[in-house]
Each structure stands twice: as C-alpha cells, then as structure tokens.
Amino acid sequence: MVGGAFAPLARQKGGICPFSIVAAAGTFVPFSATVRRSIRCFVAPASVPVSFVGQACPTKCYNGDSMRATVQRVSQASVTVEGQITGEIGQGLLVYVGVGSDDDATDVQYLVEKIANLRIFVDDQGKMNRSVTDVAGGVLVISAFALQADARKGRRPSFDAAARPELANTLYEQLCDELAAAGLAVARGVFRAHMDVASINAGPITILLDSKRMF
Numbered sequence: 001m002v003g004g005a006f007a008p009l010a011r012q013k014g015g016i017c018p019f020s021i022v023a024a025a026g027t028f029v030p031f032s033a034t035v036r037r038s039i040r041c042f043v044a045p046a047s048v049p050v051s052f053v054g055q056a057c058p059t060k061c062y063n064g065d066s067m068r069a070t071v072q073r074v075s076q077a078s079v080t081v082e083g084q085i086t087g088e089i090g091q092g093l094l095v096y097v098g099v100g101s102d103d104d105a106t107d108v109q110y111l112v113e114k115i116a117n118l119r120i121f122v123d124d125q126g127k128m129n130r131s132v133t134d135v136a137g138g139v140l141v142i143s144a145f146a147l148q149a150d151a152r153k154g155r156r157p158s159f160d161a162a163a164r165p166e167l168a169n170t171l172y173e174q175l176c177d178e179l180a181a182a183g184l185a186v187a188r189g190v191f192r193a194h195m196d197v198a199s200i201n202a203g204p205i206t207i208l209l210d211s212k213r214m215f
Helices: 033-039 105-117 165-181
Strands: 028-030 047-049 068-081 084-089 092-098 128-130 138-143 185-188 196-210
Touching: 068 105, 068 138, 084 138, 084 185, 092 105, 092 196, 105 165, 105 196, 138 165, 165 185
Parallel strands: 092 138, 138 185
Antiparallel strands: 028 047, 068 084, 068 092, 068 196
16 A cells, blocks of 8 residues: 555446555555445445455445336335326336436346346245246336435435436336336336325335345
C-alpha cells in the first residue's frame, strides 16, 4: 500500500472493484469503513488478498447500479391509472422493478430467469416447489424507480442510482416482453404514471432480487 492510500481504478461492469490496493504480494490490506461505503461493499471480509487486485472480486462486491425487483406471490393484483384498470392478474406474481443507471440487457435477462423460475408456489405436498410458470400464473410488472432509493444518509432518500427515464422504460419493456416470450401472461402498469396498485399477498411471500446478486 502506498502511503496508506487506496488507488482508484476505472469503474467497470463485470465485477471489477472500483478500488485497487497497492501492496507487497502475499500481504493482506484491511478495507476501512470509509472505503466500504464508497464502493458500497456489504459482503467483503475484513481483508482481501492482494492477489485479487484488478481481478474479478471474489466477494462480488457492489459494482455499478443494479436492477432491483420486489416479487410478491399474490392471489390477485391490479393497477389503476386515472380511474381505469390498466393491468390485472389472478394467481401469480406482482413484480415491482427499479432500473439502475448502469443496467443493460444482461441485468434484464438475470431478472427474467429468476422471476419465471422462482419456486415460491406450493406443490401437492404443501411445499414451495413450483414456479409461476409451473402454475400457469400471471405476472403484473410495475416500474418503480423508488426501489433505487438510498436512504442510508439523512431523511430524504437519494435516487441518484435510478436510470434516466429513456433507459428505464426501454429495459422495463424488454423485461415484460421477455417474460411474455417465456410463455407467461404479463400485465403492465403505465410507465411514469401515478399508479394505484391493489393486491392480495398470498402468504405473505415477498422476495427481493438484485441483478448484481447483492441479496
């Protein structure tokens, strides 16, 4: 480590840490709380082998803004805009999606696979062993930029991590289209509209998904 300082690397997708540690080979350098916050790393151990510097981070620390989703198992759900129901389903999943500023088709594909195949519906033995695909359920997908909120500091959430509307709408529509292409009945909200969402959460079962696998 040079003068006790951390040397920044160019921010990239693909798991490369935005910080590099310069030190003698074979030594360990502790991550300070300040650095952990700056790279938003919630899973890194107290120290990381220097041999990993500049390589794919073995701890999968946060790198870039992820696409997030809240998936709820419901017996029914609907969304209303200006007094008109624009989407509704019976048994299935209510999915809120928040697109991050660094997201692309890879993030969409990750969420599509997870949403279509999460085994959170019960089988004949009463165990959660079936997916929404298995039970021929519907999926109501709602764009919700507030999932990108950062409320760790102060009382007013920051939405800096949220994608610009053009990108967010493109990836939201792509997510819906790919779920439909997977054979699911997909209902949608209205992007950027004020929406009233009603649902009956069956369980309750609510799952959090993150395309960068933060949780």
